[in-house]
Amino acid sequence: MSSTLNTRTEILLKTLIERYIADGQPVGSRTLARQAGLDLSPATVRNIMSDLEELGLVTSPHTSAGRVPTDRGYRVFVDTLLQVRPITTNEVRKIRHEIEADQDPQHLLANASHLLSEVCRLAGLVMVPRREEQAALRQLDFVGLTGRRILVILVTQDGQVHNRIINVERDYSASELEQAANYFNDAYAGLGLAEVRRQLLRDLEAASSDLQRIMDLATRMARQALTEEDKHDELMVSGESNLMDIPDLMDVRKLRLLFDAFNTKRDLLHLLDQSMRAGGVKIFIGAEAGYEALRECSVVTAPYSIEGTVVGTLGVIGPTRMAYEQVIPIVDITARLLSAALSGPDRLESPGRDSH
Amino acid sequence: MSSTLNTRTEILLKTLIERYIADGQPVGSRTLARQAGLDLSPATVRNIMSDLEELGLVTSPHTSAGRVPTDRGYRVFVDTLLQVRPITTNEVRKIRHEIEADQDPQHLLANASHLLSEVCRLAGLVMVPRREEQAALRQLDFVGLTGRRILVILVTQDGQVHNRIINVERDYSASELEQAANYFNDAYAGLGLAEVRRQLLRDLEAASSDLQRIMDLATRMARQALTEEDKHDELMVSGESNLMDIPDLMDVRKLRLLFDAFNTKRDLLHLLDQSMRAGGVKIFIGAEAGYEALRECSVVTAPYSIEGTVVGTLGVIGPTRMAYEQVIPIVDITARLLSAALSGPDRLESPGRDSH
DNA sequence: TTTAGCACTCCAGCCGGTAGAGTGCCAAGT
DNA sequence: ACTTGGCACTCTACCGGCTGGAGTGCTAAA
Known part of the structure; x- marks a missing residue:
């Protein structure tokens, strides 16, 4: 047609x-x-x-x-x-400056989101890789708290830290906890989280008798920590208030819908998830995607990766009437620079081959 | 007059x-x-x-x-x-249900903020205790990452976890890191962070020769991790979008000012800080406090505490024209229940029979 | 296929008139 | 010395009619 x-x-x-x-x-x-x-x-x-x-x-x-x-x-x-405006080296320098390679990954993502919102004068989005499945376990730690609560700290290969408090039925001494952690780290470090969870179930039964107690402790704790979903914080949004300066969205009801979408996050996550599969910049226009709240809005996204595998997406959201020819290259370059920064300070451009 | x-x-x-x-x-x-x-x-x-x-x-x-x-x-x-409306036990139950004692403190605070915004249909505020000074160190951990980066995990007595990545000049083996952490924990665990920082400076010079290397490592790492300010995330805001339903604030420019205040956080933090000193519920009305963005708004706050010492404040922000007689007791009870939850699951507080 | 001309439509802004709500003041009542 | 009814006045919000400007659709001619 x-x-x-x-x-x-x-x-x-x-x-x-x-x-x-x-x-x-x-x-x-x-x-x-x-x-x-x-x-x-x-x-x-x-x-x-x-x-x-x-x-x-x-x-x-x-x-x-x-x-x-x-x-x-x-x-x-x-x-x-559309022909995109080539990005000036000046802008690249600014973005690169903001996204330094040697930072805490959490900060890195937050900075990227903030940066996007600032440069585009729109709202910046970053979908954080859910720690599930992909990330490999680096280290686990147990810290006893008061009142039979234990703090489980879980570090993945890429340097992300997750922690959760679990309840246990009796008090454990510091050395017990240390032994448990040691046992656990020896057995499981380096495996993917999904793999860890699978093996946990098996090992729980086939436990050798002398290690039984400690292993039992470790596995049960870790299982609790691993099974509960951590969907929390999967999406970061920055610069929402930029949207309030935009004439197209001046209507409070439209704004309300949008901000609710930011808070519930579900629809946006779904949208960003779609963009993970395809490489490169992707654009969702208005009601195309079928989300009521995003009528009159467009979302420009690009996936980013660690060591060559896609782990999340970032982008901006703004009115359908936005300056695509500027926004698109900015989202593109930000995704590239973020990928580089996440993949370690050494391999800034050249695709590295990983081991682990 | x-x-x-x-x-x-x-x-x-x-x-x-x-x-x-x-x-x-x-x-x-x-x-x-x-x-x-x-x-x-x-x-x-x-x-x-x-x-x-x-x-x-x-x-x-x-x-x-x-x-x-x-x-x-x-x-x-x-x-x-004003005579405040007494809170029904039903409401208390609902709030208590949301604020369970055995949770991660971070979640606990987030829940409190969210709860406040839901119940009052306004924006909920929680000022998170800055980890500085008050909290005692419980445990420190070092985890080696790729590329001469080390992840420092710092757990305080109340179960809060802070982590930061620092850069070092050479690679360290896992056992070196473990020794360093052990040394550090033996020497400093239980002290307040401020105290730790003070002693670090002293010990850095008077190091005994055999432990020199390891101790040097540990102290330098910890120092880096401790000195950088962590003002980040001191303030949590929830349910901002509730404010968009309020006729008094329908004007987009007013909203813009408010939301900017949420993002910069500075003024609000200053306000909440004031409320830490006085006990009980405090109310800031409109331009009284002198912040331009808060004109036509009121802030109702109450301090909360851990083990009896005040560590932060929570509250709500809404239009000056708000239902004070409902909001005040809700903020009050939330602060009490949060304090109880933070102070450990055992001491769920004896019913406060004080009336103000 | 392109162009000029023309009638038509719609919006935005302006004006004047009106109804409603509420005030300030004054003089009378208690 | 307060309180009250009465009255003139003021301001807003709303409605209807009017007008100028911008832009379209259609038709007929080049």
Whole structure:
């Protein structure tokens, strides 16, 4: 249906959307005729607009206003018409400066999110890799607290720290806890968390008698710590308040919907999850994805990776009417630099081969 | 100057504010005369309103509207006229259910904040105790990462976990790290962080020769981890989007100011800090505190404590026109229950029989 | 196929009029 | 000395009508 448009029609659609992105007003035939540089009369432009409207790429807010791009119009625009602005080395330097390689991964992600929101003047998103499955266990520690509570500290290979408090039925001495941790680390360090969990179940039964007690302790503790889901904090959002400066979203009800989406996180996570599979920058426009709260909004995302394997995605969310040609390269480069930083300070550009 | 008001005047001021809080409309003399139950004619009420206006306790949006309380009016109201609604045991149960004693402290605080925002339908605030000074060190751990980075895990007596990645000049083996941690824990566990930092400086010079190497390592690592400020995350805010449903704040610019305040956190922290000193519930009304962003807002706070010593404050922020008689007891009880939960599962507090 | 012309539509802003709510003041009543 | 009814006045919010501007759709001519 929307096979290939006439080049002239394409140019008109492109300039219409550029113009609309620039000042947010419906674009009339006269303005468009002048702007496009095609030496056409307004009347001709009107005819073409009529065609575009039939195709569902533009629409008119009311009988006598100019045209405005529809979601599908934006889709064609970003897919085939848009030419991204090359990023200046200056900007790259700024981003790189903010995302230093030698930081706590948690801070690194937070910084990336904040950076995105600042540079794009929109809300920044970072989906944090859920520690499940992929990450390998590096070390486990047990720390006794008061009142039969034990703090379990779990460090994964990439330097992320998770901790959880569990309850036990009796008091344990510090040396017992240390032995348990030692046993556990000897047995399981280096394995993936999923693997650890699987083996735990097996070993719980086939325990050799002398280690029984300690091993039992360790495994039961670790199992408690591992099984409870840690979906918490999977999504970071920064610079939400930037969205309040945007005329398109001035309506409090729209804002409310958006902010609720930030808080519940579910829909956004689902969206970001989709973008993990495909490599490179991905763009979700308006109601395309089917989320009510994201009507009139677009999400630009890119996956990032550790040591070559994709572990999460980042991006920005803003009004459908955003400066894609600037936002897209920024999201792209941020994802690349973040991947580099997460993969260790040495391997800044060259893809490294890992062992572990 | 505003020494003691006539009782009749007090009643009128009280009902005026109650009425205004209830429906947000300026209150006229006729309505007030009927509502107050004093058997006065509107004309008399008008005279008294005139007096109150002179005292700066009420004001009129324009010549022919009813009266509206000023910040000073609210101040008198909450200080001397307000009678708080007693909390039902049902509510207490709900709050207690949400704030279970045996949880990770971090979750506990987050839950409290979320709870406050839900119950009051406003934004919930929790100031997290900065780990500085007060908390005692329980355990320190070093975990080697790739690329000469070391993860320092620091557990304080109350079960909070802090971690930071530091860079070192050479690679360390796992056993070296373990020795260093052991040495460190033997020497310093149980001391307050401030104390630890002080002793570190001394010990760094007077090192005995055989332990020199290891101790040197441990102290240098710990010092790096301890000195960098961890002001991060001192304030948690929940349910911000509740504020978008409030008619008083429907204006996007006001919202923008507020949300910026949430993000920068500085002013709010300063405010909450003030409330740490005084015991019990404290109320900041509108521009009283001098923060531009908080105009038309009130903050209701209460300090919470661990084992009897105050470590932080929590509360809610909302429009000046809020249901104080409900919010105040909720903030109060939440602070108490949180304190109980933080102080360990055993001492669930004997019912406070104090009335203020 | 493009263009000029024309009638038409719709929005945004402005004006004037009106109803409603509430005040301030004054003079009379208790 | 208070309290009250009465009265004139003021301000807002709302409605309807009017107007100018912008832009379209259609038609007929180039």
